[in-house]
Amino acid sequence: MKKTSVVPFSPIEKVEKWTIEESLKAYGVDVWGGDFFTLNSNGHVEITPQGAEGPHLDLYKIVTELGKQNVRLPVLIRFPDIIHSQMKKLSTCFDKAIQEYGYQGKYQGVFPIKVNQQSYVIKDIIKSGGSYNFGLEVGSKPELLIALALLTEPDRIIICNGFKDAEYIQTALLSLKAGMRIFIVVERLEELNIILKTAQNLKVEPNIGFRVKLNTQGNGKWMESSGFKSKFGLTASEIVQGLEILKEYSALEHLKLLHFHIGSQVPSIHPIKSAIREAARTMTELYQFGVKIEYMDVGGGLGVDYDGTGQSHSSTNYSTQEYVNDIVYHLQTICDENNSPHPHIISESGRFIVAHSSLLVFNVMDANLIEKDMESDFFFDKNSGKTNTAKNAFLIEDNTHAFVKDLYEIYKGLEKNPISESFNDLIEKKKDIHQLFIYGVLNLKEAALAENIYCVAASRLKKLTEGKEDYEEIFQVLTDELADIYFSNFSVFQSLPDSWALGHLFPIMPIHRLDEKPMRRASLADLTCDSDGKIAHFMNYQLWKNEKHLMVHSLKKGVPYYMAAFLTGAYQEILGDMHNLFGDTDAIHVSISKNGNYSVDHHVEGDSIYDMLKYVGYHKRDLMEKLHQRTEGAVLNGKLSREEAGKLLKNYSQALAGYTYLG
Numbered sequence: 001m002k003k004t005s006v007v008p009f010s011p012i013e014k015v016e017k018w019t020i021e022e023s024l025k026a027y028g029v030d031v032w033g034g035d036f037f038t039l040n041s042n043g044h045v046e047i048t049p050q051g052a053e054g055p056h057l058d059l060y061k062i063v064t065e066l067g068k069q070n071v072r073l074p075v076l077i078r079f080p081d082i083i084h085s086q087m088k089k090l091s092t093c094f095d096k097a098i099q100e101y102g103y104q105g106k107y108q109g110v111f112p113i114k115v116n117q118q119s120y121v122i123k124d125i126i127k128s129g130g131s132y133n134f135g136l137e138v139g140s141k142p143e144l145l146i147a148l149a150l151l152t153e154p155d156r157i158i159i160c161n162g163f164k165d166a167e168y169i170q171t172a173l174l175s176l177k178a179g180m181r182i183f184i185v186v187e188r189l190e191e192l193n194i195i196l197k198t199a200q201n202l203k204v205e206p207n208i209g210f211r212v213k214l215n216t217q218g219n220g221k222w223m224e225s226s227g228f229k230s231k232f233g234l235t236a237s238e239i240v241q242g243l244e245i246l247k248e249y250s251a252l253e254h255l256k257l258l259h260f261h262i263g264s265q266v267p268s269i270h271p272i273k274s275a276i277r278e279a280a281r282t283m284t285e286l287y288q289f290g291v292k293i294e295y296m297d298v299g300g301g302l303g304v305d306y307d308g309t310g311q312s313h314s315s316t317n318y319s320t321q322e323y324v325n326d327i328v329y330h331l332q333t334i335c336d337e338n339n340s341p342h343p344h345i346i347s348e349s350g351r352f353i354v355a356h357s358s359l360l361v362f363n364v365m366d367a368n369l370i371e372k373d374m375e376s377d378f379f380f381d382k383n384s385g386k387t388n389t390a391k392n393a394f395l396i397e398d399n400t401h402a403f404v405k406d407l408y409e410i411y412k413g414l415e416k417n418p419i420s421e422s423f424n425d426l427i428e429k430k431k432d433i434h435q436l437f438i439y440g441v442l443n444l445k446e447a448a449l450a451e452n453i454y455c456v457a458a459s460r461l462k463k464l465t466e467g468k469e470d471y472e473e474i475f476q477v478l479t480d481e482l483a484d485i486y487f488s489n490f491s492v493f494q495s496l497p498d499s500w501a502l503g504h505l506f507p508i509m510p511i512h513r514l515d516e517k518p519m520r521r522a523s524l525a526d527l528t529c530d531s532d533g534k535i536a537h538f539m540n541y542q543l544w545k546n547e548k549h550l551m552v553h554s555l556k557k558g559v560p561y562y563m564a565a566f567l568t569g570a571y572q573e574i575l576g577d578m579h580n581l582f583g584d585t586d587a588i589h590v591s592i593s594k595n596g597n598y599s600v601d602h603h604v605e606g607d608s609i610y611d612m613l614k615y616v617g618y619h620k621r622d623l624m625e626k627l628h629q630r631t632e633g634a635v636l637n638g639k640l641s642r643e644e645a646g647k648l649l650k651n652y653s654q655a656l657a658g659y660t661y662l663g
């Protein structure tokens with residue numbers, strides 16, 4: 001079993017001397033970073049795309065240098081070397097298990113295109129997957145067309161899954177005839193008839209696979225892909241009928257592959273074991289029937305450890321080698337028990353291959369700071385003798401409402417009164433502020449003053465309870481109360497759709513200042529006008545026990561604060577949507593250059609505002625024309641000068657060509 005990383009509560013507040021080591025633990029980099037992510041002595045995130053032994057890249061340095069190359073934030077950074085490392089890792093694990101157990105078959109991986117269809121990603125997979133004979137898996141006609149054009153070496157496999165029509169099947173069979181190594185996997189019995197008829201007409205010997213509908217169900221968020229009621233695959237009785245159909249066409253020998261897929265991101269090893277055993281049993285039964293299955297395609301499901309805990313849906317409780325060992329071991333055992341030959345093994349791990357390879361870097365634009373450090377900035381007591389110059393808007397005067405004065409008394413008594421008493425009073429008063437304003441008892445100025453006193457008092461109380469075991473609960477409540485909102489330059493809907501749709505956790509953290517103790521807590525709000533457009537759920541790590549907020553550093557005027565969401569390479573790009581018309585971000589491909597430094601191989605520009613408007617049916621000429629009419633009207637009735645009208649038109653047209661995110 002893998003290590004589990006959640007250790008008893010050890011609050012960050014108790015740490016007096018903050019080092020990089022603390023950041024590693026607080027943000028969990030030591031547990032989710034795996035082979036590819038760590039922190040360096042400058043307090044920056046560091047990436048090792050070829051594994052911990054390979055060259056190190058400073059992410060902060062890359063980001064600060066991007067501006068020079070006209071790359072804008074937010075930016076998606078892809079590391080093709082990571083994809084390569086993952087393919088190598090998976091193949092090596094299989095080779096190791098096969099050798100150790102004396103398994104008779106070989107391993108071949110195929111990459112399921114649906115996990116990341118971006119052309120540069122697929123081209124990278126085809127290029128560096130050559131050493132491991134990686135093929136492609138397609139689940140639809142468009143994906144088939146990608147594979148047919150790009151996968152040129154004849155010994156690399158194309159697996160055709162998904163629902164198929166006659167055109168799909170004919171195209172696949174013609175490509176097979178042309179010399180490509182294509183397997184068509186039957187998802188519904190109707191497809192089998194079409195395959196056999198078409199193959200007869202084309203005089204080609206098809207490679208047929210059956211997708212087995214297992215009774216074993218995966219667990220985790222994507223478990224619906226399997227089990228008796230899933231939408232895919234053939235039940236036992238359909239398999240028996242399928243064999244009859246094959247016999248009619250004298251085509252039993254063309255059934256060469258069995259496939260199953262129990263869902264993506266399977267967090268626990270048990271369903272994987274049961275699935276492989278169930279599928280292996282089906283295979284040995286077919287062998288009794290005279291069908292020799294040459295390939296067992298175990299589908300996807302191999303999970304990625306997004307949080308390092310080993311105990312959540314975003315994690316896995318097994319290592320890659322364990323996953324592989326279980327597949328090889330159980331397949332071999334069942335084959336041997338039933339005197340069946342060992343098939344070659346194909347796996348369709350997509351998430352595992354690409355998840356680590358991309359990350360999204362964004363800047364924090366601004367913050368809504370709730371916790372106050374400097375009390376004198378927020379209100380003044382006229383009798384305290386403090387002079388207030390510019391900011392006398394928040395002044396406690398003789399005629400200030402008694403309620404506000406009470407609140408102020410609580411604040412003044414914080415130091416001498418029992419902490420729990422002050423806390424309860426304060427929480428009670430907070431509830432009242434709102435009500436009294438609505439009832440017309442407090443005017444706007446008094447409500448503002450009360451709000452300020454409350455925030456300053458709560459901040460002070462938080463300091464008084466910090467690190468004190470007796471008041472841990474109060475401290476936690478106040479921490480939540482006073483957490484900031486950091487306004488971040490990205491869209492959750494476009495870049496992290498699974499975070500919004502499924503509550504999936506991605507590691508998110510600042511990429512610099514990690515040698516500094518993060519003194520504030522914040523949730524992240526994105527640029528969309530949707531209240532769901534936020535990240536307010538984080539992992540619990542050592543040193544940190546607060547799921548709603550992330551530790552962050554205070555923002556410095558004029559100094560950018562960069563954060564990144566990691567492990568975003570699987571599914572996020574294509575599932576992302578255009579909510580509020582935020583489009584694709586810029587994307588760059590960074591690889592290790594010969595001298596161990598980095599090179600930017602590709603820069604794919606993100607959508608312009610006009611790209612987005614076009615998509616929803618607006619046309620530039622039309623828009624410009626309409627705006628022109630309006631400005632002309634404004635000039636005629638004297639509201640705008642000619643010069644101002646020209647400026648507005650110029651701004652408009654520049655904005656159309658520009659980025660959808662903030663500059």
Ligand SMILES: *Cc1c(COP(=O)(O)O)cnc(C)c1O
Nearest residue numbers: 261264265300301348349350351
């Ligand atoms: C989606 C899918 C995969 C990819 O699975 P992951 O576990 O996400 O890598 C593999 N095979 C099939 C049939 C799929 O539908």
